[in-house]
Amino acid sequence: MKSFDAIVIGAGQAGPFLAARMVEKGMKVALIERKFLGGTCVNAGCMPTKTLVASARAAHVARNSAAYGVNIPGEIAIDMKVVRARAETVTMNARNGLIGWFAGMDGMTVISGHARFEDPKTVSVNGETLTAPRIFLNVGARPVIPDLPGVNDIDYLTSTSIIHLDRLPRHLAVIGGSYIGLEFAQMYRRFGAEVSIIEHGPKLASREDEDISDAIADVLRSEGIDIHTGASDIAFAKSSDGITVATDSARIDASHVLIATGRKPNTDDLGLEAAGVITDKHGYITVDDRLATNVDGIWALGDCNGRGAFTHTSYNDFEIAAANLLDGDDRKVSSRILAYALYIDPPLGRVGMTEKQARASGCKIMISTRPMSRVGRANERGETKGFMKVIADAETKKILGAAILGIEGDEVIHGIIDAMNAGTTYPALQWSVPIHPTVSELIPTLLGDLKPV
CATH class of the missing domain: 3.50.50.60 (FAD/NAD(P)-binding domain)
Incomplete structure (x- = not known):
């Protein structure tokens, strides 16, 4: 039996960074991954898909270039082999970067294989048995295939x-x-x-x-x-x-x-029953506000805990666990203000409550919307689809949520994300002086139009 200070099962966007932090603290850590380092984001999610989105946007811009006075003769041809190779290059660069990073760490043992619990402190992998007082699960999720005819x-x-x-x-x-x-x-x-x-x-x-x-x-x-x-x-x-x-x-x-x-967590073949770890009816590992499971010494991070389904929430799980376990802090998942983006073009940037959620909360709310056709940057770029929307509490003056569906919406939303995390009231944000001409310059105007509903 090999002993470690910690075992991390799964090398997504939480586990590897937590393992690295523990190694920095002088701990001996085993990082076990049954497929590829980097998890979904690097290998089958954000990085390759957004690279494909970029190729698709290049084709779209080329087809519509004549409207901008740029004439491209002939038909716009797509070489899918080049498109695929470009996405694979981005993935491999990221994956190989992780391999090189871990190889330079004393105290880190990277194991390729499928880990299963033998008991709450012991896992088996490739015929070997490993033990540690702390075990972290970052095993991610996979696509769901519905039982449809045919x-x-x-x-x-x-x-x-x-x-x-x-x-x-x-x-x-x-x-x-x-x-x-x-x-x-x-x-x-x-x-x-x-x-x-x-x-x-x-x-x-x-x-x-x-x-x-x-x-x-x-x-x-x-x-x-x-x-x-x-x-x-x-x-x-x-x-x-x-x-x-x-x-x-x-x-x-x-x-x-x-x-x-949809997707489901990769928790059905970890031997969780041998460790006594509880999951919900969908297979997500039940965790408390500090990401601890019901079993002392076992934590679950990322998609497998059902507390977030994004790369950034997985990374934030790492930040919470590291702060609490290594830095003497007391951070909680419930303090997280959820934000995310939908990467169609134009993109949707979202943070906090929807209007439906805000109405259901019982707060007295205010709402403001503004079409992207009234945004200078959008008109200059010829990309005026979509609109901005913000929701605020009429009594506390706090911003409850926002949606920006429009050009650069995934970036612009961060001004509101930061304000919400800082607890800034919307009247204070109205007095900011944004740069012209940008999409963000419309945020003070949008806030100024808030009206009770």
Whole structure:
């Protein structure tokens, strides 16, 4: 049996950085990863997909260049092998960077293999047994495949496998109208494929307010994407030249199908029962406000704990655990103000409550909206789709939430994220003097238009 001061299972966006911090403190740490260092973000999520988004945007800008007085003769051709290779290069550079970083750390032992608990302090991997007083789980999540008729009879794609495509689909059917599905839908439409989105619910991006969901649908439809919401009785069958996707109201002749109906935690094969670690009905590991499980000495970080589904929330889990365990601090998950982005183009930047959540909270609220067509930067760039929205508490004057669907919305939202984290009231933020001409310069104006509802 090999003994360590800590064992980290999973090398996503929390575990490796926590392991590195512990090594800096002189601890002996084992980092176990059964596939690739970097987790979903580096290998099948943010980095490769946003690289693909960038390629798709380049194609979109090129096709529309004549409106800017730039004439590109001939048809805009997409070389999917180059597109794929570019995304793979970004992934490999990041993965190899982690390999080199860990190789230079005394006290770090990186093990490639599948770890399982033997008891609360012991795990087995590759026929070896390791023990430590502290064990951290950062095992991530994977795509969910719903039990739909015919799904096992077709060669479907997931968010993991689609990034390896090196040829353009004739017609991509996207099952699921949430964030992953929407990004791939627009991306492949811009590459030149016909694209259909099939969503069971009544709206796309269902966690957003209806006005945001409707605006997202308008953006996608304007690019020629076919959207089917409220779809039921979804079924698949092989056809002579691809896959038939049938719903209660539509029949789609697709060449490829992307299943984008959510993700589930990678907790079903860790031997958690041997350690006594509790999970909820969906398989997420139950943790307290400091990310500790019900078993002393075991913590769960990142997607597998159900307390956040983003790279930045996973990294923040590392920050919370490191602050509490290594720095004598007392940080809590409940102090986190959730923010995220949807990387369609234009992007959606979101923070805090939606209007629906704010109304349900019982607060007296104020709301302001402003179309992107009234933003100078948007007009100069010729990208005026979308709008800004902010919600505030009428009594405390605190900002409760905001959404910016528009050019640079994923960056502009950070001004509001920072204000909310600092506890700044909206009247104080109104007096900031932003740079002109930017999208951010409209934030004081947006706040100035807040009205009770």
